[in-house]
Amino acid sequence: MSDGLVQILEGNTFVVSDDKGDIEASRTDPTGLFSFDTRFLSRWVLTVNGQRLTALSTDDLQYFQTRFFLVPGSGTVYVDAKLSVIRQREVADGFHEEVRVLNHDNVPVDLDIRIEAASDFADLFEVKDALKKKGEYGNVVAGDSLVLRYQRETYVRETWISASTSATIDDHGLSFSITVPPHGEWKTDLQVVASQGEPDRQADGPIGIRGQRRVREDMSRGLEKWLQRAPTVDCDWRPLEHIYKRCMTDLAALRFSTLTLPGRALPAAGLPWFMTIFGRDSILTSLQALPFTSELASTTLLALAERQGTRIDDFRDEDPGRILHEMRYGEMTAFEERPHSPYYGNADATMLYVILLDEYERWTGDSKLVRELEHTARAALNWISDYADLQGNGYVSYQRRNPKTGLENQCWKDSWDSISYRNGDLPGFPRATCELQGYAYDAKMRGARLARLVWKDPAYADHLEKEAADLKRRFNRDFWVKDGEYFAVALDGDGRQVDSLTSNIGHLLWSGIVDTSKAKAVVKHLMGPRLFSGWGVRTMAEGEARYNPIGYHVGTVWPFDNSFIAWGLRRYGFKAEAACIVAGILEAAEVFDGRLPEAFGGYERSSTMYPVQYPTACSPQAWSTGAPLLLLRAGLGLEPNGDNLVVDPALPSWIGNLELLDLPGRWKRIDAFGRGRIDTDRVTRR
Amino acid sequence: MCKLRPRPGLALAGTEHILAVRTAKTSSATATADPINDFFAGLAAPGHLATFEHEVGTVRFDVPDAIAAADVTDLEHWHVTIDDGDVTVSREPMPAEAVVRVARPYLELMVTGRLNAMAAMLRGLLTVDGSVAALMVFQRCLPGPPGSTGKVAPISSQAVMAQRRPM
Numbered sequence: 085m086s087d088g089l090v091q092i093l094e095g096n097t098f099v100v101s102d103d104k105g106d107i108e109a110s111r112t113d114p115t116g117l118f119s120f121d122t123r124f125l126s127r128w129v130l131t132v133n134g135q136r137l138t139a140l141s142t143d144d145l146q147y148f149q150t151r152f153f154l155v156p157g158s159g160t161v162y163v164d165a166k167l168s169v170i171r172q173r174e175v176a177d178g179f180h181e182e183v184r185v186l187n188h189d190n191v192p193v194d195l196d197i198r199i200e201a202a203s204d205f206a207d208l209f210e211v212k213d214a215l216k217k218k219g220e221y222g223n224v225v226a227g228d229s230l231v232l233r234y235q236r237e238t239y240v241r242e243t244w245i246s247a248s249t250s251a252t253i254d255d256h257g258l259s260f261s262i263t264v265p266p267h268g269e270w271k272t273d274l275q276v277v278a279s280q281g282e283p284d285r286q287a288d289g290p291i292g293i294r295g296q297r298r299v300r301e302d303m304s305r306g307l308e309k310w311l312q313r314a315p316t317v318d319c320d321w322r323p324l325e326h327i328y329k330r331c332m333t334d335l336a337a338l339r340f341s342t343l344t345l346p347g348r349a350l351p352a353a354g355l356p357w358f359m360t361i362f363g364r365d366s367i368l369t370s371l372q373a374l375p376f377t378s379e380l381a382s383t384t385l386l387a388l389a390e391r392q393g394t395r396i397d398d399f400r401d402e403d404p405g406r407i408l409h410e411m412r413y414g415e416m417t418a419f420e421e422r423p424h425s426p427y428y429g430n431a432d433a434t435m436l437y438v439i440l441l442d443e444y445e446r447w448t449g450d451s452k453l454v455r456e457l458e459h460t461a462r463a464a465l466n467w468i469s470d471y472a473d474l475q476g477n478g479y480v481s482y483q484r485r486n487p488k489t490g491l492e493n494q495c496w497k498d499s500w501d502s503i504s505y506r507n508g509d510l511p512g513f514p515r516a517t518c519e520l521q522g523y524a525y526d527a528k529m530r531g532a533r534l535a536r537l538v539w540k541d542p543a544y545a546d547h548l549e550k551e552a553a554d555l556k557r558r559f560n561r562d563f564w565v566k567d568g569e570y571f572a573v574a575l576d577g578d579g580r581q582v583d584s585l586t587s588n589i590g591h592l593l594w595s596g597i598v599d600t601s602k603a604k605a606v607v608k609h610l611m612g613p614r615l616f617s618g619w620g621v622r623t624m625a626e627g628e629a630r631y632n633p634i635g636y637h638v639g640t641v642w643p644f645d646n647s648f649i650a651w652g653l654r655r656y657g658f659k660a661e662a663a664c665i666v667a668g669i670l671e672a673a674e675v676f677d678g679r680l681p682e683a684f685g686g687y688e689r690s691s692t693m694y695p696v697q698y699p700t701a702c703s704p705q706a707w708s709t710g711a712p713l714l715l716l717r718a719g720l721g722l723e724p725n726g727d728n729l730v731v732d733p734a735l736p737s738w739i740g741n742l743e744l745l746d747l748p749g750r751w752k753r754i755d756a757f758g759r760g761r762i763d764t765d766r767v768t769r770r
Numbered sequence: 771m772c773k774l775r776p777r778p779g780l781a782l783a784g785t786e787h788i789l790a791v792r793t794a795k796t797s798s799a800t801a802t803a804d805p806i807n808d809f810f811a812g813l814a815a816p817g818h819l820a821t822f823e824h825e826v827g828t829v830r831f832d833v834p835d836a837i838a839a840a841d842v843t844d845l846e847h848w849h850v851t852i853d854d855g856d857v858t859v860s861r862e863p864m865p866a867e868a869v870v871r872v873a874r875p876y877l878e879l880m881v882t883g884r885l886n887a888m889a890a891m892l893r894g895l896l897t898v899d900g901s902v903a904a905l906m907v908f909q910r911c912l913p914g915p916p917g918s919t920g921k922v923a924p925i926s927s928q929a930v931m932a933q934r935r936p937m
Contacts, residue, residue, distance in 0.1 A: 237893070237894075238893055238894035238895055239892070239893045239894050240894060280894075343902045344901075344902050344903035344906050345903070390903065390906050390907070391906070392910075394821055394910040394911070395883075395912070395913055395914035395918075396914045396918045396919070396920040397883075397886075397914040397915055397918050398914075398915070398917075398918040398919065398920070398922075399915060399918070400886075402914065403920065413892055414892075415892075417889060417892060418889055418892035418893040419889070419893060420886060420889050425886050425888040425889045425892070426888070456824055457824075458824070459820065459821075459823045459824055471920070483922050483924070483925070484922070485918075485920070485921075485922045500934065501934070509927060509931060510927060510930045510931055510934060511927050511930070512924060512925045512926040512927040512928075512929065512930050513924060513925045513930070514924060576927065577924045577925075577926070577927075
């Protein structure tokens with residue numbers, strides 16, 4: 085996000101404006117009021133006596149609330165310093181904006197206040213790709229509202245704008261002729277409602293897309309309650325408390341409610357452009373947050389179950405049992421010009437779904453939900469063997485069936501050049517990336533545990549465990565790069581190893597698929613100079629042909645990736661190494677003032693001193709927000725064991741004492757303590 | 771009779787879908803004049819569908835004959851009850867958690883896999899009174915697009931490299 089833009093959000097409704105609160109979007113400029121993946125305002129400009137205003141200051145009061153302090157005049161010369169204007173905006177089903185005009189003079193003042201409004205009703209995809217609209221626009225004045233309208237066949241979207249005080253309304257805005265008494269003030273409340281406007285019912289007023297308007301007080305209280313319910317962190321290393329609070333507040337802002345599960349929230353993938361359900365991102369973030377809140381996990385499991393694939397649909401890359409990749413609500417999805425209703429093109433979320441279901445049960449003991457979702461989990465496990473084995477070689481592979489608008493790389497490293505041979509050549513399709521095999525193994529093992537414990541089907545459990553053991557045996561043979569002593573990033577369509585060294589091997593530790601005899605060699609690579617930058621593990625090792633320290637998936641360091649690698653190191657007993665990752669990423673979080681970016685540069689730490697942020701559109705990003713939470717888990721060695729929580733700390737020495745109080749779970753509430761004893765500087769600052 | 775065109779690139783020939791309800795088979799020589807009737811008959815026939823296990827819900831389709839639905843008095847009804855996998859279909863306009871209104875030509879497209887239910891809702895071709903969740907459950911039994919095979923030809927490394935800039 086560029087500097088000077090302000091975003092305020094709630095659910096998938098958000099506003100991006102300049103520091104004056106104005107919106108002047110062009111076709112491709114990502115500012116405006118957005119809701120359900122559609123821009124509902126592309127112009128929103130306040131003037132006083134025909135003049136634009138200048139910002140004195142802008143305060144983000146809450147993530148959904150911003151206040152702009154303004155004076156008339158533009159540039160550096162104030163036309164009239166005896167007047168100030170305060171705009172306070174809160175997002176709801178659209179937004180609510182209070183405009184106050186303060187007269188600081190001893191005499192009354194007559195003013196013309198005007199707010200100009202327009203909308204291009206662009207789909208988010210159109211903003212990204214600069215595409216042309218196919219429908220028609222029409223603005224109307226309906227009673228005391230200005231209605232901006234877009235219609236393409238039966239698809240109608242409207243923006244309803246009204247004011248609490250009397251206004252002159254025309255097709256392009258609202259005008260107020262006012263007199264403000266000496267040392268007095270005038271104010272009006274502007275209401276902007278994003279509506280899916282059913283033409284027949286237009287006369288009744290706007291129909292908010294969610295069907296009802298959220299009450300503002302509820303949102304403030306909601307955030308307060310969310311923070312109160314969360315465990316508390318007490319640490320000698322002070323920045324940690326700030327990082328933790330930032331994470332929990334950002335997680336609150338990322339909460340997303342679906343139309344089918346009102347009152348419940350799951351984590352959307354990122355603000356503002358990914359405020360929607362993403363199978364992979366919602367699952368991984370829920371996993372990271374599980375020690376602190378289980379609410380995100382249960383909602384994610386339910387929402388993804390509702391939309392689980394049931395048929396063969398090549399346009400959407402849908403198969404029976406497959407868990408969705410991404411859901412969208414805009415015009416291009418509505419007209420099936422994009423497959424996101426939902427789109428299923430990922431190869432990992434289905435397995436991660438079973439992993440989350442099991443991990444959720446281990447923390448919460450909520451076997452009721454596990455029973456309720458038995459059919460979903462079985463369908464997901466069936467997908468692995470019935471639909472994901474594209475090559476008939478017993479490995480999970482991916483290849484899109486929608487060549488036009490489907491995704492080429494259906495693993496988390498989804499950019500075009502992320503999977504390559506050492507020499508930089510790109511493999512063909514299908515591709516079987518290594519972490520997918522790890523997830524498949526883990527899903528089968530965890531599915532077996534649930535089958536035995538909750539579904540009471542020991543025969544199915546045996547069957548799954550047998551398949552998992554067979555997969556593990558073959559995997560350790562076929563993916564092992566003998567001359568490098570690590571696992572290949574993938575097998576290509578001919579079963580040949582795609583032999584570059586990547587961070588994917590860390591996910592293999594997390595999954596448990598790695599033979600114990602090979603773990604030490606894998607860890608040596610992860611902590612060695614080619615992969616470990618001092619801040620964290622790079623996505624691709626230095627020395628590979630496509631390595632680039634600022635390449636999206638070919639050299640940058642991803643905090644989320646590292647959090648799962650740390651978990652994997654703990655799984656195999658490499659406590660000190662896990663502590664080094666905890667140290668590097670938390671120190672980076674401190675530099676980024678508590679909010680970790682999606683990725684940062686893979687430069688050697690000693691050469692740049694500071695982590696260099698990779699420019700991405702979204703901040704906060706859900707799985708970066710969740711990373712410190714999972715790192716706290718890894719550092720303290722938190723592991724549910726029956727009705728107990730095992731605590732086995734291995735923390736950087738400079739952290740000092742660390743206390744996590746009131747961790748929720750099947751034990752009700754429990755406290756965990758640890759003291760930093762590991763000299764991580766030796767590795768992170770080498 | 772219908773303004774909608776099928777999505778470009780999709781063949782219109784019938785195909786087999788890996789689905790409990792194989793209504794899309796009503797192609798070729800046995801094609802009948804009423805795919806909607808066939809669909810609901812096929813839905814009720816097995817009596818039980820695994821995809822609806824653990825689900826309880828009722829959905830009623832109110833179906834005007836024409837797209838311009840001004841004539842609201844002349845509606846066909848299909849009422850579907852789902853009870854932990856058991857499925858019953860009735861033609862009576864009984865109350866339901868979700869009342870779905872969709873014109874016959876569009877419902878025909880939906881039950882033959884040519885129109886996605888969620889897309890239809892976003893587009894305003896279909897409206898739901900009541901529980902969207904109940905419609906979400908129901909849509910699981912709709913077939914995929916005709917022509918979808920689940921198969922795709924492999925692409926070689928050389929072909930991928932040819933499309934991408936060299937290093």
